[in-house]
Structure formats: structure tokens, C-alpha cells
Amino acid sequence: MRKIFLLTLVSLILVVFCFIGMQELSAEKPAKEKVGEPIKIGALFDYTGPVADLGPKFEAGLELALEEVGYEVAGRPIKLIIEDSATDVTVAFEKFKTLVERDKINICIGPLMGDAHLAIAPYAAENKVIVTSLFNGMYENIKYKTYIIYPTTVDAQTYPFGKYCYEKLGYRTMITIGANYAGKIGYANGAAKGFADAGGTVVQQLWPPVGNPDYSPYIGAFKTADVVLYALEGPGPVARFIYQYHQAGLKMPLVTITQDGDYTPESLAELGDIALGIPGQSSYTWQLDTPENKKFVEGITPKIGKLFPSGAEVKTYTLGKIVLAGLEKTKGDDSYEKLWPAIVSLKIKSADGPVSFTPDGVAITNMYITTAEKKGDNYVLSTPIDTVRIDPEFIEASRGWVPPK
């Protein structure tokens, strides 16, 4: 009897925890009392899994964009519905279906993972739901014309950085190590293509699985090259790799991509001096000297309680701005037929720089070369060392990489 009672009590406690958790994760943001049916914006962020630390950052950026307009556009209130995509393709797809079928959204911000976008794209096209990428914009989804591929395709984001490694940094041979999923494969291969097109040779490519805890076997398998480019799935894996690379005592210099997303204040504070001086490709740095960025940094830093925002917060902030600008243009009409052409005709200036679009919905943005630096006692992402405008030609030029044997 006592045993049954205890088991029942434990089960009830577990159910309550699960219920509370589900309520938190699928919380609808309150809309003010406004005239007109609410515009429903869905969002898929990762609150669990290998990149769980990015979910709250993405949420903060999007919330800031909506708070700046009082959760209202063109006289219609905005209802934001967020689900946890759990860094899992299957979960992301199921949650997307829930947002479309239960919540009747017409636009979705995220998810993060490129593989999830590849899975979602046909269903989104079939249901005429506009989807935006966060970092991982997949070239394969251009054809559906329901995608806002921001900051641009993964390959095109890093293609100019590959050229930079050859032309400006002077490296001639490269090893790449990238997380084994579509997004980071695209990033690594885009940089490899740029490097090779400039005249360099990629001698080795390694692909550890997502969530890999120990990079030492891969580090131990490195051949010799002028530079090692790492493209791992988030701040945690990046920090782990840098630490283990340093512990292994290898002397080949490191370079990286999506540094703005991976060099968060928390990870830099933990890495300390060993993170300094690694050049990287970023689509944003908090030290950009523009009025739009200053306004963003002033608004987001009290919200996140950190020294500086990373690329995660600015991505959803800019995407929020893009969606709001599109809705202003359509006077609040959030149907695909009106909103899609409105968004791709936009030219705006956001915190991460000027944003415009190709007719296929691929964003044209800036690429910045950055590194980690020490300011006083704090480790931060630097001001841009160099700036490159992503040329629309890069979208095709970055494709067709043939890996080394």
C-alpha cells in the first residue's frame, strides 16, 4: 500500500513538472488589447540539446524587436508563439506542424539547424508558410520561394572568408573540422571552396557528430597544414574544441566561422586567453559603430544581463525587424501572397548592417572579420578587422565543392 502510494506520488510530481515545463516552452506572449485579429508569428528555438544556450538568446532578440513596436503592426496586435525544437530534426518538424496546424501561423522564425530546414521546407511550401533561417540558410530551399534565407546561404557566408584566409592571411594549405550536419557542412565547404578558388589546397576534412563530447581523437588525427578551420555546432562545442586543441599542444593556427554566434560572453569568459587572436568570419559584432547597432546594444544588454550580445540575439532582432517592415508594407496582411514579395523587396538597415534580398529570398548582408580581444578584464568580440559585402554571385560560386580524397 505504502509502495503504491509512493509510486503514485512520484508519478504525480513528474507529471506536474512536465506540465509546467510544457507551459513555459509553448508560452504565447501576451498581446495588448488592440483592434483587429492578431498576427501570429511562430518561432522554433532550441532550449534543450547541444545548443540549448542559444534558445534564450534568440528569444530575447525577437522579443526586443516586438517590444520596440509594442507588439503591434499596422493596427494589428502580434501574438508570438515559441516552441522548443530541441536541436533535433524530428522534434523541429513536429513542432513546426503544430505551429501551422494548431496555431495557424503564416510565418515562422527558425529553427536553427540546417537539417531541420531541409525537412520542413516542402511542408512549409505546401502550406504557404514563410520560414526564416537563423544562421543556417540552406541553398536547397531557395527553390521553394517560401524561405527568407538570412544572413545568406551557409556556403556564401563563408566563401569570402576562405578567400580571405588565402589572400590576406597567407595560408596555402588548410584542414577543416566541422559538425556533421547540413548547416556546418555547408559552412565548412563554402570556406573550403573559397580557399581553393583563391589557389589554396584543403588537405583534410573531418566531421565529428553533433554533440560529440571529446574532440581529441579528431585532433589526434590531424595531418599537417598551414591552418585549421573549425565549424562546430555552437558555443559549447566550439569552446570545448579550442580548449582540447590547446591542451593537445598543437601549433597550427586556428580560424573559424560564425564567430559572432559562437563567441558568447559566457564561453569567452571561460576560455580566457586561449580564445584570443583567432580570426573568424562573423555576420555581426556588437562593436559595430552604427546608430542602429548602438540602439540595439542599449536595448538588449539589460534584457540579457550580459556584457555584450552575440550574433544570436541580433539575428532574431533583425528578422523581427524584417517581418515587421514587410507587414507594414502589406498594411498588416500576413498572407503568403502579399507578405513574401513585400519582404524580398525590402532594403533596411539593422543592427548588423544593411540587409536587402535577391528575388529568391536570399538576404544580402555584410561579412565581418573578427577575433576575440581583451578589454580590461573582459573578453569580447572585436570591432571588424575587415568588412566584405556578400556578393549575390557568391551564392552560386560557393557551391560545387569537391572534397579531398
Add this chain to the structure above:
Amino acid sequence: MELVLANLVNGISFGMILFLIASGLSIVMGLMGIINLAHGALYMVGAYAGWTIAVQWKMNFALAVIVGGIAGALVGLLIERGFLRRLYKQPNEQVLLTFGFVYILSNLVIWIWGGHRRLQFTAPILYGSMEIAGMPFAKDRLAIIAIGAIIAIALWYLQDKTRIGAIVRAGMDDKEMTTGLGINLDFIFTVVFLFAAFIAGCAGVIGAQLIGAYSWLGTDILLYSLIVVVVGGLGSVQGSLLGGLVIGLIDTFGKALFPQFAMFTIYLAMIVILLVKPSGLLGRKS
């Protein structure tokens, strides 16, 4: 040659971590017949407790290892005294209960320490690498091998050369006879469970030098440790050590030499070993 030597050190150090966590799991399963799926979560709790001591409060790393062990033991005490002792000889309920604790402890860890993954940490003296025969080796990995070897010798001595070890072995072989000789097996069970949880907590801090601490660490390391227990054999320290080293080396060399099959190498090894020796490499014959 460098590839072989570097990954030999990597594989043995990883294998030592697996041995530390699997040894406790193996003894608990062998003696008490309890399938404690929360054992990996105890490792995780130890890692976070150690992080608080060594990184947040900037105290001694050795102290962090002890505190990690104590944290694991306290949570283990709660689980064993509060819940598991009511479920002896009920394996289905044990599995459900202990798996539930994995979720509870993972979410507690997120509440207390946040979802942000904690970087590896080590004692300042173990930071960086040292050159041996012209090749760099990570100091923390060499230290893990040394610590693991010392603990393995101590556990083997405890198991094979002490009275308490004899009682544990007797309890594994024949519970009824052991109880009939007037030995309080209930008390022994609790002590063994606590000791296993303590070792798991310590292993969490020692292993944090390689893989840090994160909220689903318990699930990740549990999978590895179950494979080590199966491969090494239930109920023996020597089996856990051999199983840990075998799995550690196969996993490391598999990733280094066949990265496209990195997800499968240890499972293939487990299948082959079980086909040849179903009770594991050094499993106790029932």
C-alpha cells in the same frame, strides 16, 4: 606514429573515465541486482558540484573531486534510501524510477546552473601540454591515466584483499547464504550503493577535464558505461577496467581512423565481444 601515440593516450584516458563510472554501476548491478539508470546523472551532479568548487569559487581541484564525490553520494543516498530499497527484485520499476531521476536531475541542474554548457576545467598545474620524446601530450590526460590506475589498484585491493570485499563478493554469489551467516546485507547494499555513487561523483569531476559539464551529460555517459559493463562483465573491478580501456581505445581509434563510422564502432565491438563471450570479458559466472 604520432597519430597512434596521441590517440593511445586519448583512448586510455577516456577509458579510465569510463572505468571509474562503470565500476560502481557494475558492482551495484552485480551485488544488488539494481539497474540504476540514474548512475550517469550522479556523475553529472558530481561534475557540476566540482565546477562550483574549482571554477566558480576558484578553490583547489582535489577538493572539487572530493566535493563532487560527496554530492554524488548524497543524491545516491536519497535515491537508494528513499525509493530503490522499496523496489528490490522489481527491475521494470527500477528502470522507470531511475530513468525518471535522470530527467529530474537534468532539469534541476538547468535550474541551478543554467542551460549553458560548462567548459572543461582542471587544476592549474595540469593546464597545457608536456613534451615526451618530442611529442606534445595533454597534462590532464596523463594525470587522468595515473589517477585511474591508482583508483583501480585501490578498488581491486578492496574487492579482493579485504573482508568487506569478501562480503560483497559473497553477496553477489549467494545472497541467502551470506545473510544466513549473520551478515547484514541490507546495510552492505546501502554502503556499496553510496560508495558507487561517491566514485561516480568523483569521476564526474575527473572526467570534466575532458568533456566539461552539461545537462544531458548523465544520459551520454550512461550509454557508454552500460556498454563498458556489458563488455567487461558484471560485478568485477577488473572487468570494468578492461571494458573501459577496450571501449575507450576502440571509440578513440574508431573516430580517428574511420570518422564516418564514429557512431557505430563501439556497438560493433560490443556485438563481437558478446558473440565470443556472452558474460563479458571478465564477467562473473553465475
